[in-house]
Amino acid sequence: MPLGMLRPTPLVEQATEHLREQITGGHWPIGTRIPGENALAKTLGVGRSTVREALRALAGAGLVQARQGSGVFVIATEPADDWSTRLRRAAITDVYEVRMMVETQAARLAAARRTDEDIASLEAALQARRAAAGGDDGAFVDADIALHAAVVAAARNPVLDDLFAEFAPRLRGRLVDMLELLELRHADPNPGDDTHAALVDAIRRGDGEAASRILQTELEQTLALLHRNAD
Incomplete structure (x- = not known):
């Protein structure tokens, strides 16, 4: 042309x-x-x-x-993939590993920077997660993601907010599938409640090491299940 x-x-x-x-x-x-x-x-x-x-x-x-x-x-005849495109094409376990690194550091920052408003948001998100335990897997995953988003928001870093917002849609469908295929909520409709409550408490107390450690352990367990589901 x-x-x-x-x-x-x-x-x-x-x-x-x-x-x-x-x-x-x-x-x-x-x-x-x-x-x-x-x-x-x-x-x-x-x-x-x-x-x-x-x-x-x-x-x-x-x-x-x-x-x-x-x-x-x-130097090229096709545009390089943008971040969103690369996320859509990436293996879910690779995405989850990056999410884990981002969130564990976000939890550490949240413990240091949280405000009273952040604590209120975290507690409300925890209660909403508990309420969603009575619903289907999709509603439960949405509530779980909302709690994790509240943790990231408490870190007070807009770049972390943007990163998490990119991860969430990519992860949601696979997490719902995992819950259904592995029947993870049949015995306990609210798995991980104690862990999430401890996470919120650690952030409330300003204990960044504990918050990061709790979240690291919780996300590693989910990553192991994703690997199992991928096999």
């Missing part, structure tokens, strides 16, 4: 898409040095700043790389 003048709305997005098409369509193969900013700006009918932002977006997608003194070169 030949390059051409762009419409006057939103120019950076349009420029990025036009340049991306040159790469993904094979017009600029890997190793190609793409035209300079001035040439691209003239061809697309935009300013150099627009071209520069478009090239940054393409670099962020792993398609091009700037080489000092040489120009910008095509």
Whole structure:
């Protein structure tokens, strides 16, 4: 597809898409040095700043790389997978291992940073988990995830919040399947209640070591069950 003048709305997005098409369509193969900013700006009918932002977006997608003194070169013809895509494709046990590392440190931070509001949220989430024990496996897993999300929120780190929010949807379905296939709630409809209560208490007391240790043990047990379910 030949390059051409762009419409006057939103120019950076349009420029990025036009340049991306040159790469993904094979017009600029890997190793190609793409035209300079001035040439691209003239061809697309935009300013150099627009071209520069478009090239940054393409670099962020792993398609091009700037080489000092040489120009910008095509290094891939397909965009690199974003974080969400990689999570969807990853083995559930790999995702859970990363979740375990994130959450155990979040629990340690939560014990140091928790506020009265956080404690109230944790206690409410614990009670909601207990109430969900009378429901189906899906409702119970949702309540369990909500309690863990409250622990992460108490760490007062928005990046940790975002990471957990990415993990949760990927994990939910497999956790529900695991409960059903292994019949884990038949003998006890509220498995892990003592452990989760101890976790909330450790955070309330400000004992980061205990909170991290309790959560590590609980998540390791679930990871072992996931491995068993994957076999």
